[in-house]
Amino acid sequence: MPDIKQITAKEWAEQRVFVDKIRTYFSMHKRNNTPLACVRTFGCQQNVSDSERIKGMLSEMGFGFTESPDDADFILFNTCAVREHAVDRVFGNVGALKAIKTRYPDTLIAVCGCMVQQKHVAKRLKEHFPFVGLVFGTHVVHQFPELVWQSLQSRSQHTVTPDMDGVIVEDFPVVRDGTFKAFVPIMYGCNNFCTYCIVPHVRGRERSRDPERILREIGDLVQAGYKDITLVGQNVNSYGKGEAHGIDFPELLRRADEIEGDFLLRFMTSHPKDATKRLFDTIAQSRKISHHFHLPVQSGSDRILKEMNRRYTREQYLSLVSYARQVIPDISFTSDIIVGFPGETREDFEETLSLVKEVGFTSLFTFIYSPRVGTPAASMPDPVDKAEKTAWLQELTALQQEISGERLSKLIGTTHRVLIEREAEGYLEARLSENSVVRVEGQPELIGSYAEVEITAARSWIIEGKIHSVEPK
Ligand code: SAH
Ligand code: SF4
Ligand code: F3S
Numbered sequence: 001m002p003d004i005k006q007i008t009a010k011e012w013a014e015q016r017v018f019v020d021k022i023r024t025y026f027s028m029h030k031r032n033n034t035p036l037a038c039v040r041t042f043g044c045q046q047n048v049s050d051s052e053r054i055k056g057m058l059s060e061m062g063f064g065f066t067e068s069p070d071d072a073d074f075i076l077f078n079t080c081a082v083r084e085h086a087v088d089r090v091f092g093n094v095g096a097l098k099a100i101k102t103r104y105p106d107t108l109i110a111v112c113g114c115m116v117q118q119k120h121v122a123k124r125l126k127e128h129f130p131f132v133g134l135v136f137g138t139h140v141v142h143q144f145p146e147l148v149w150q151s152l153q154s155r156s157q158h159t160v161t162p163d164m165d166g167v168i169v170e171d172f173p174v175v176r177d178g179t180f181k182a183f184v185p186i187m188y189g190c191n192n193f194c195t196y197c198i199v200p201h202v203r204g205r206e207r208s209r210d211p212e213r214i215l216r217e218i219g220d221l222v223q224a225g226y227k228d229i230t231l232v233g234q235n236v237n238s239y240g241k242g243e244a245h246g247i248d249f250p251e252l253l254r255r256a257d258e259i260e261g262d263f264l265l266r267f268m269t270s271h272p273k274d275a276t277k278r279l280f281d282t283i284a285q286s287r288k289i290s291h292h293f294h295l296p297v298q299s300g301s302d303r304i305l306k307e308m309n310r311r312y313t314r315e316q317y318l319s320l321v322s323y324a325r326q327v328i329p330d331i332s333f334t335s336d337i338i339v340g341f342p343g344e345t346r347e348d349f350e351e352t353l354s355l356v357k358e359v360g361f362t363s364l365f366t367f368i369y370s371p372r373v374g375t376p377a378a379s380m381p382d383p384v385d386k387a388e389k390t391a392w393l394q395e396l397t398a399l400q401q402e403i404s405g406e407r408l409s410k411l412i413g414t415t416h417r418v419l420i421e422r423e424a425e426g427y428l429e430a431r432l433s434e435n436s437v438v439r440v441e442g443q444p445e446l447i448g449s450y451a452e453v454e455i456t457a458a459r460s461w462i463i464e465g466k467i468h469s470v471e472p473k
Contacts, residue, residue, distance in 0.1 A: 004207050007142045009171040015057070018145035023062040025152055029106045030073050037063040038072035042090055043080025045232040045268065046203065047113055048177065049185045050141050051078045054112075056173030057144050065175075069100055074108045079115035081198045083370035087115055094129050101131040108152065110134040112141070117202040120373060122161050130157055137161035138203055142169045165189070165204035170213060180448045181421065182226045186214050186252065187233035192271065194298075195309045195380075196341060198372040199234055208233075208240050211247045215255055222261035227419055227448070231256070231267040237274030249274075250282040257286040262450075264419065264433075266290045272297065273311045277323055284327040291328055292362070292435040295320070296336035300355030301348035304341050307380070314355060321359055332362040332434030339396060340369045340389030342380035349392050356399060362407060362434055364400045368393055408436065408458035415454045415468065420446045438463040449473050 026035040037058045041051040054076065055065065069075045075097060080086040090111070097109055109132045116122045117137035125135055134151035136144075140160055151158040168188065176182055187208040190200045218229055231252075233239065239249040247255075256265055265288045272295055283289045295317075299305050302313050324331050337352060356364070368389050371378040411432075418430035418438065427439040428446060430453060439462060440453055452468040 004166045004168060006210075007167055007169045007172075011142060012172050015143070015145040016060075018149040019057065019060050021149055022145060022152070023060075026062060026073060031104065032071070032073075034064040035062060035073045036066045036071055037074040037076065038066050038069045039076045039078065040069075040093070041078045042086060043078070043082065043114060045183050045230070046185070046188070046234065047078050047080060049183055049232060050113070050138070052174050052176055052183075053141060053169065053172050054078070054144055055175035059175050060173055061145070061148075069097060072107065074110070075100070076110040076112065079111060079113035081114040081118060081121070081202055081372070083367060083372075085370065087121065090115055091128075094125070094132065098129070098131055108133045108148070110136070110148070110151070112136045112138075114138055114198070114202040116159075117161055118198070118373065119161060122159050126157050126159060132157055135159040135161070139164050139167055142167065142172060166207055167204075168207055168209055170209070178226075180226055180419070181228040181230075182221050183230050183232050184214060184217055184221070185209065185233060186231045186236060186267075187239050190234040191238075192235060192311075193309060195307065195376040196338060196369060196372065198375060201372075201374055203234065206235065206238060206241070208243055211240070211245060211252055211255070214252065215259065218256050219259050222259060222263050225448075227263045227450075228421075229256075229263055229265055231265070234269060235271045235274060236267050237270050237276075237279065250276070250279045253279075253282050253286065253289060257282075257288050263288060264290055266292070268294050270295050272317050272320060275320055280320075280324045280327050280331075283331075290435075291331050291433050292334065293324065293331055294334045294336075297355065297359075298336060298338050299341065299344070299348065300352035301344070302351075304344055304348050304351075307343060308338075308341060308377075314351065318355070318358060330434070333359060334363050334365070334435055335359075335361050336365045336367070337396065338367050338369050339393045340382075340384055342369065342371075342377050342382035344369075344384065349396075353396065353399060356396065356403070360403055360407065361400065362436060363404055364396070366393055366396055366400070405458075408463055411436075411455045411463065412458055413455065415452055416465075417450055418453050420449050420451055422447060432463075436463055438465045440465045440467050442467055446470060 039051050039055055041047050066072050079090045101107055111132055116135050122135055136147050147160055189204040189206045191206040193200050237249050240247050297317055300314055416432050420428050420430050422429050423444050428442045429437050429439055431437055450471040453465040455465045457464040
């Protein structure tokens with residue numbers, strides 16, 4: 001276990017000195033009545049959660065928020081490093097900010113998150129984008145006010161990406177992105193070191209939050225009207241490992257399920273090597289836990305799973321799925337798959353296709369393998385070319401589309417209780433408990449309400465429905 005340091009109210013009080021200085025500074029260097037911040041988040045829920053804390057601190061500094069970098073006095077990008085594509089996107093977006101900085105030289109631009117926690121990327125940013133005022137890694141989010149203040153005082157780019165590890169941040173202000181959907185981090189970091197993955201290198205060692213604090217946070221969210229709560233971590237199934245309190249993930253879920261109120265409890269992400277029968281039993285006995293399970297398999301070939309250091313076999317994965325379906329007949333599975341891992345052959349890929357057929361996932365996230373600097377897979381021989389990998393990926397997506405289509409057409413005529421989540425392209429959208437999105441007609445005031453919806457049509461991944469009745473909010 002790393003030496004875990006809880007960063008709590010005491011550290012926040014120390015940061016407040018800088019919060020006050022920054023508020024005064026921006027009250028004099030602003031373009032609008034209220035100074036505005038634009039926070040863009042790339043990557044997974046870990047980053048979304050960090051951004052919610054950063055926004056909490058920005059709000060204490062007197063900032064309002066805007067979606068448009070052009071209007072902002074402070075622009076912050078929270079970045080992801082999981083695939084090269086994610087990194088390229090950030091570089092493209094940061095490059096585009098130069099014009100804003102030229103037009104409004106007082107604008108402060110900051111880049112943080114997983115991408116810049118890698119020293120070679122932080123260096124590249126410094127060389128190519130000197131107009132970025134502040135660069136900071138994942139381990140120092142709680143020092144944000146201090147870092148901003150230092151950057152305002154220094155003339156050149158201020159970069160802080162220490163290798164320190166084992167931090168859990170509590171008691172800091174939070175501005176949540178949603179009003180009825182919330183994400184609650186339960187653990188940070190990852191110890192699994194899958195050979196392709198950068199996350200353990202940029203997020204540090206696994207560490208779990210105190211269960212009482214998590215349960216209190218969920219309780220408070222439910223009291224405040226949140227109806228859809230997702231517990232997040234890179235490997236939620238290993239929650240509590242090595243902790244003296246003895247509360248593991250199924251026990252945490254059981255206790256969360258007992259919290260009073262009408263809400264849906266979800267979690268992500270699970271690792272098959274740590275998902276146990278007891279976990280599925282807990283879901284089967286629960287009232288509030290979603291019957292959708294995201295269980296990344298990555299590959300259907302035992303040989304590749306071994307090379308990936310996933311520490312389970314195809315058989316073990318399939319038997320978990322089969323046990324889950326025995327105790328939760330309507331459970332639905334989604335998964336992540338990497339195509340073209342170094343050394344993967346056509347035969348290995350066919351094993352993946354056959355596993356996908358056998359499980360019958362609701363949907364899949366599919367990725368072409370992307371080499372990450374510093375990971376073992378990046379130096380493995382990789383003879384299959386990009387064009388072939390792309391063709392495999394298309395074959396896999398076509399197969400999944402067929403499976404999804406069949407699954408969805410069986411839903412026609414069924415009725416579901418759903419939470420209306422948002423408006424998109426003139427329709428309202430809600431998520432079925434098996435995780436597919438259904439579109440219905442209705443007024444935006446219904447967002448945040450539960451409704452009875454009948455499925456009327458299903459085309460590839462768009463499902464249409466009609467509202468039968470709506471419950472009062
Ligand atoms: N902790 C989660 C998710 C990690 S990142 C898990 O263990 O499943 C999300 C997904 O990105 C992974 O499941 C994997 O499918 C994909 N991924 C990670 N590293 C990758 C890489 N180097 N190239 C392509 N896909 C990758
Ligand atoms: Fe990456 Fe594997 Fe950890 Fe997931 S479990 S974050 S894929 S190392
Ligand atoms: Fe990306 Fe970091 Fe998440 S690398 S996937 S944002 S933990």
